[in-house]
Amino acid sequence: xxxxxxxxxxxxxxxxxxxxxxxxxxxxxxxxxxxxxxxxxxxxxxxxxxxxxxxxxxxxxxxxxxxxxxxxxxxxxxxxxxxxxxxxxxxxxxxxxxxxxxxxxxxxxxxxxxxxxxxxxxxxxxxxxxxxxxxxxxxxxxxxxxxxxxxxxxxxxxxxxxxxxxxxxxxxxxxxxxxxxxxxxxxxxxxxxxxxxxxxxxxxxxxxxxxxxxxxxxxxxxxxxxxxxxxxxxxxxxxxxxxxxxxxxxxxxxxxxxxxxxxxxxxxxxxxxxxxxxxxxxxxxxxxxxxxxxxxxxxxxxxxxxxxxx
Amino acid sequence: xxxxxxxxxxxxxxxxxxxxxxxxxxxxxxxxxxxxxxxxxxxxxxxxxxxxxxxxxxxxxxxxxxxxxxxxxxxxxxxxxxxxxxxxxxxxxxxxxxxxxxxxxxxxxxxxxxxxxxxxxxxxxxxxxxxxxxxxxxxxxxxxxxxxxxxxxxxxxxxxxxxxxxxxxxxxxxxxxxxxxxxxxxxxxxxxxxxxxxxxxxxxxxxxxxxxxxxxxxxxxxxxxxxxxxxxxxxxxxxxxxxxxxxxxxxxxxxxxxxxxxxxxxxxxxxxxxxxxxxxxxxxxxxxxxxxxxxxxxxxxxxxxxxxxx
Numbered sequence: 274x275x276x277x278x279x280x281x282x283x284x285x286x287x288x289x290x291x292x293x294x295x296x297x298x299x300x301x302x303x304x305x306x307x308x309x310x311x312x313x314x315x316x317x318x319x320x321x322x323x324x325x326x327x328x329x330x331x332x333x334x335x336x337x338x339x340x341x342x343x344x345x346x347x348x349x350x351x352x353x354x355x356x357x358x359x360x361x362x363x364x365x366x367x368x369x370x371x372x373x374x375x376x377x378x379x380x381x382x383x384x385x386x387x388x389x390x391x392x393x394x395x396x397x398x399x400x401x402x403x404x405x406x407x408x409x410x411x412x413x414x415x416x417x418x419x420x421x422x423x424x425x426x427x428x429x430x431x432x433x434x435x436x437x438x439x440x441x442x443x444x445x446x447x448x449x450x451x452x453x454x455x456x457x458x459x460x461x462x463x464x465x466x467x468x469x470x471x472x473x474x475x476x477x478x479x480x481x482x483x484x485x486x487x488x489x490x491x492x493x494x495x496x497x498x499x500x501x502x503x504x505x506x507x508x509x510x511x512x513x514x515x516x517x518x519x520x521x522x523x524x525x526x527x528x529x530x531x532x533x534x535x536x537x538x539x540x541x542x543x544x545x546x547x548x549x550x551x552x553x554x555x556x557x558x559x560x561x562x563x564x565x566x567x568x569x570x571x572x573x574x575x576x577x578x579x580x581x582x583x
Numbered sequence: 584x585x586x587x588x589x590x591x592x593x594x595x596x597x598x599x600x601x602x603x604x605x606x607x608x609x610x611x612x613x614x615x616x617x618x619x620x621x622x623x624x625x626x627x628x629x630x631x632x633x634x635x636x637x638x639x640x641x642x643x644x645x646x647x648x649x650x651x652x653x654x655x656x657x658x659x660x661x662x663x664x665x666x667x668x669x670x671x672x673x674x675x676x677x678x679x680x681x682x683x684x685x686x687x688x689x690x691x692x693x694x695x696x697x698x699x700x701x702x703x704x705x706x707x708x709x710x711x712x713x714x715x716x717x718x719x720x721x722x723x724x725x726x727x728x729x730x731x732x733x734x735x736x737x738x739x740x741x742x743x744x745x746x747x748x749x750x751x752x753x754x755x756x757x758x759x760x761x762x763x764x765x766x767x768x769x770x771x772x773x774x775x776x777x778x779x780x781x782x783x784x785x786x787x788x789x790x791x792x793x794x795x796x797x798x799x800x801x802x803x804x805x806x807x808x809x810x811x812x813x814x815x816x817x818x819x820x821x822x823x824x825x826x827x828x829x830x831x832x833x834x835x836x837x838x839x840x841x842x843x844x845x846x847x848x849x850x851x852x853x854x855x856x857x858x859x860x861x862x863x864x865x866x867x868x869x870x871x872x873x874x875x876x877x878x879x880x881x882x883x884x885x886x887x888x889x890x891x892x893x
Contacts, residue, residue, distance in 0.1 A: 395860035
């Protein structure tokens with residue numbers, strides 16, 4: 274196998290559909306992934322938006338195998354593989370590499386708090402050394418609002434220096450633009466910095482970033498990808514405003530249930546509303562007001578695209 | 584199998600020993616558990632102190648099976664079984680019930696933050712219904728400083744009312760005495776409230792609590808158990824002061840590495856120092872100053888007991 278190329282573009286942390294009994298619905302996942310690929314966005318399965326940490330390693334491996342078996346090219350897939358447990362992270366990362374995935378998005382272990390940079394360095398180093406494969410490409414995952422364990426710029430620097438051909442990028446979901454900018458300004462050789470939300474896409478591209486990996490790409494992929502392609506064009510600022518308007522409507526609701534409600538509505542498949550606890554599906558009233566607010570937006574309606582694609 | 588009785592007394596979240604390659608050392612775990620039982624404390628394997636969330640479900644099942652195979656009675660074992668993933672929590676809880684364990688200490692799913700009481704209720708309800716065994720006894724685990732997802736008193740009330748013979752107790756590791764007191768004052772029928780630290784043991788007993796489940800029981804079990812037995816006696820306040828003095832020495836260091844350093848020193852087995860990342864073992868200087876400080880305490884020296892027992 275040839276080592277994967279470094280990535281750029283728009284990636285979607287793909288929602289995980291469930292059956293009534295809360296088991297993952299691999300068939301529906303395949304369909305969502307195929308549609309996302311048709312919209313020119315890459316597939317980050319098992320991100321935060323995917324409820325990845327509500328799934329077991331075995332369930333994630335099964336889903337990943339089903340995607341590949343369905344003909345989805347692994348070079349379009351960047352699974353999230355970072356778990357609390359070192360052994361789980363190694364198992365899942367190794368499986369992704371063996372399948373030929375384009376990279377792995379790796380959360381730090383997130384149960385213990387106030388851990389040191391040295392301890393986090395050890396965590397990533399153990400995973401990299403144990404997987405021990407030149408085809409492994411690690412994209413670090415910085416999401417302190419949820420994981421509560423973040424990655425300092427000093428830690429990134431140490432990892433990039435120690436593993437320059439393995440630690441090749443990061444998703445910055447801090448929501449803290451000065452942090453993203455500070456990373457961009459370090460200018461590590463060909464290091465790929467992805468905004469964790471399309472809110473920051475234009476600024477990220479203007480400062481040398483690689484793209485974004487954003488939850489809302491589940492429902493608004495084409496418009497996000499258009500800004501990625503045209504960020505140097507005249508309409509870029511306007512396109513950014515349009516993306517922000519869509520996101521701010523969705524963000525008024527709990528993000529994951531809201532995205533699932535949108536997909537459920539426009540795919541005419543109510544099962545898409547199902548989430549695993551501790552999350553809760555939106556209530557009927559919330560769902561109606563969300564869809565109404567999206568319909569009232571004076572921008573291209575993401576749901577219509579989903580609807581057309583089915 | 585007969586349903587287990589409700590618990591009281593002193594329990595130890597047992598440290599997990601590792602080999603050089605970071606795999607769990609089941610033989611050393613058996614020895615530590617046997618020693619703890621000889622000191623009259625029960626076994627909470629896979630608590631926070633056990634680095635439970637740095638282990639996979641398979642590793643935990645393997646360790647649990649080894650303990651039982653070594654002759655340790657399951658009615659002395661209360662494994663921590665709460666994971667991020669619903670499927671993992673169900674698998675591990677079911678295994679513990681099948682083995683005949685005295686109960687399970689169950690963390691809420693802790694990756695997603697700001698989740699609702701309803702979502703947390705759903706999480707526990709799904710685990711209880713899926714395990715579906717009248718021998719399941721759930722001890723809730725409230726540890727907001729680390730899990731960052733806590734259990735409100737309203738949520739407890741709802742769980743106790745819905746599952747009165749299954750949800751039978753809680754470990755309160757909030758470190759927030761008014762919270763523990765508020766739970767004690769609710770007076771749910773025979774609900775067993777354990778302090779999460781021996782600092783609160785006397786107060787907990789004076790207000791109708793069931794005991795404590797404390798990290799430092801790994802190195803100071805007998806003295807904690809003596810206060811549990813004699814909390815109504817004349818020396819109780821003095822005994823509490825002595826326990827607090829020992830704990831405050833240990834707490835000046837990162838708790839888990841410090842406890843491992845103490846066991847390593849007094850058992851003459853340096854491998855006990857090994858932790859999984861993201862934790863780091865104490866450095867030599869820290870280890871020396873910790874042991875020196877413990878030796879200088881004018882109270883019964885916990886390490887000497889460990890040393891005698893080996």
